[in-house]
Amino acid sequence: MPKVKDEGLAGKGKDSIEWARAHMPVLSEIARRFLKERPLDGLRIAASMHVTKETAVLMLALRDGGARIFLSPSNPLSTQDDVAAALAEEGIEVYAWRGMSESEYFWAIEECLKADPDFTMDDGGDLTVMAHEKGYAERIAGGTEETTTGVLRLMALERDGKLRYPVIAVNNAETKRNFDNVYGTGQSTIDGILRATNIMIAGKWFVVAGYGYVGRGIANRARGMGAKVIVTEVDPIRALMAAMDGFIVMPMREAAKLGDIFVTATGNSGVIKAEHVSSMKDGAILANAGHFDVEVSVKDLELMSLAKRDLRENLREYLLPNGKRVYLLAEGRLVNLVAAEGHPSEVMDMSFANQALSIEYLVKERGKLPAKVIPVPRWIDSEVARIKLRSMGIEIDSLTKEQEEYLRSWRI
Structure with missing residues (x-):
């Protein structure tokens, strides 16, 4: 049943x-x-x-x-x-x-x-x-x-x-992946962050960890809302793509000192750990757009914090030993589906x-x-x-028989 x-x-x-x-x-x-x-x-x-x-x-x-x-x-x-x-x-x-x-x-x-x-x-x-x-x-x-x-x-x-x-x-x-992962996650992740926090995106340093299809979509949507976007990567080709797309690229250890908002989108674990959180600004916001709740180390946050409290739905504050506070969205789970409704x-x-x-x-x-x-x-x-x-009411061209033959041939 x-x-x-x-x-x-x-x-x-x-x-x-x-x-x-x-x-x-x-x-x-x-x-x-x-x-x-x-x-x-x-x-x-x-x-x-x-x-x-x-x-x-x-x-x-x-x-x-x-x-x-x-x-x-x-x-x-x-x-x-x-x-x-x-x-x-x-x-x-x-x-x-x-x-x-x-x-x-x-x-x-x-x-x-x-x-x-x-x-x-x-x-x-x-x-x-x-x-x-x-x-x-x-x-x-x-x-x-x-x-x-x-x-x-x-x-x-x-x-x-x-x-x-x-x-x-x-x-x-x-x-x-060219649509759901890019446009869907890009929009719904921003939606989740806004529903959980109601903060202003424009003018803030927005750190995206990972520049695959998902990270690319998030970075572009954040830039479209006026954020200054930093990308962190481990893959040199994707890092180069991010740089060519006009984003600032740097290691997480450096981005941690600058970011106001952090979003992980790597599919890997331990992307943001205690060593990164310790160097973050007071008021930094942490969110995850990867499938599992392992990209932001919630375990590290729990161990290093002196106190925690829920300020809003899907918004948890952690008080750190240095007196600063960081905020975790949606318990470190998929922010777009926990704090919002997922993709359009x-x-x-x-x-x-x-x-x-x-x-x-x-x-x-x-x-x-x-x-x-x-x-x-x-x-x-x-x-x-x-x-x-x-x-969508869109019509496209079709190949002629001559064009099909040309594409199948090695002759010019």
């Missing part, structure tokens, strides 16, 4: 889902086809995703395609309780509520795996890793992975020779369209794909872009 915080919130949740669906034309078109063709009939899908209104549109599209859905969260603090209640009322087996403990979080994931799924849909890798660690993977025919962190974890699983079924790296689709529906439209079409592809190719992390087929990526352009 589904387990949510308050079934009475279902009406409000349905309104939120309706609003999201109205801004997700690509996924809505796929859902209409799924309802007609039923390509997922009789299948069970276990999903670990942020339980938001956008995720709800995806889950309902999969249900309309004939699948039975078992949904757990991919973050203990990102669930929108009204949406969870609405999904439960719509027949989705959902185990999610905002503010889960760590044990409750992993309990919910295992409840979905106990349903004996045919396919998995993951965001961060916790579901897929548990499936492998606890012996659920042998029957599973395939899966998808939504985010950079999860793809990296599953590639490590593959390298160790332990991946038991094919997983499509949805995160790496061009219509996902319009950009999640493309990400989740890739998810739906990738699951359909896995069904059609069942038993034929290797147990590896595999890319989204190019035709899926292109189809998502074509539908999105059409929904």
Whole structure:
């Protein structure tokens, strides 16, 4: 049986889902086809995703395609309780509520795996890793992975020779990472910071740790709001890109002395540690936009601080031995999903369209794909872009036969 915080919130949740669906034309078109063709009939899908209104549109599209859905969260603090209640009322087996403990979080994931799924849909890798660690993977025919962190974890699983079924790296689709990661995270991270603090961005030193797709989006949105942006990196190519894009690049040990606002976006642990916090200004604000709460070392903050208190929702003050105060947002978890609502529906439209079409592809190719992390087929990526352009009223050119021949030939 589904387990949510308050079934009475279902009406409000349905309104939120309706609003999201109205801004997700690509996924809505796929859902209409799924309802007609039923390509997922009789299948069970276990999903670990942020339980938001956008995720709800995806889950309902999969249900309309004939699948039975078992949904757990991919973050203990990102669930929108009204949406969870609405999904439960719509027949989705959902185990999610905002503010889960760590044990409750992993309990919910295992409840979905106990349903004996045919396919998995993951965001961060916790579901897929548990499936492998606890012996659920042998029957599973395939899966998808939504985010950079999860793809990296599953590639490590593959390298160790332990991946038991094919997983499509949805995160790496061009219509996902070039839009969701860049524009979606950029906007929603700023949104989370503003909701938690209501501070002025303009004129402040804004430090972005990591200049991948996510960091690039955050840096550009912060600059657009008038911030003076510093980028820290460990990758020389990405550091060079940041410099060429006009950002100041320096090590975190130097940026720590200057920054007013810090956002981590690396997918790695210990990006901001005690040694950095000790040299920060009084009033520095720390936030994380990476998947797990390990980029800002909360453990270090807890150990080094003399006192702490919550001043606002998602805003915790730490008093340091030197008398200065620093402020941690959203407990060091994903600030855009904990302190705000995550990405806008319009950009999640493309990400989740890739998810739906990738699951359909896995069904059609069942038993034929290797147990590896595999890319989204190019035709899926292109189809998502074509539908999105059409929904925006944009028409593009097509290659002539002569141009196609020219591109295939080595002759001039």
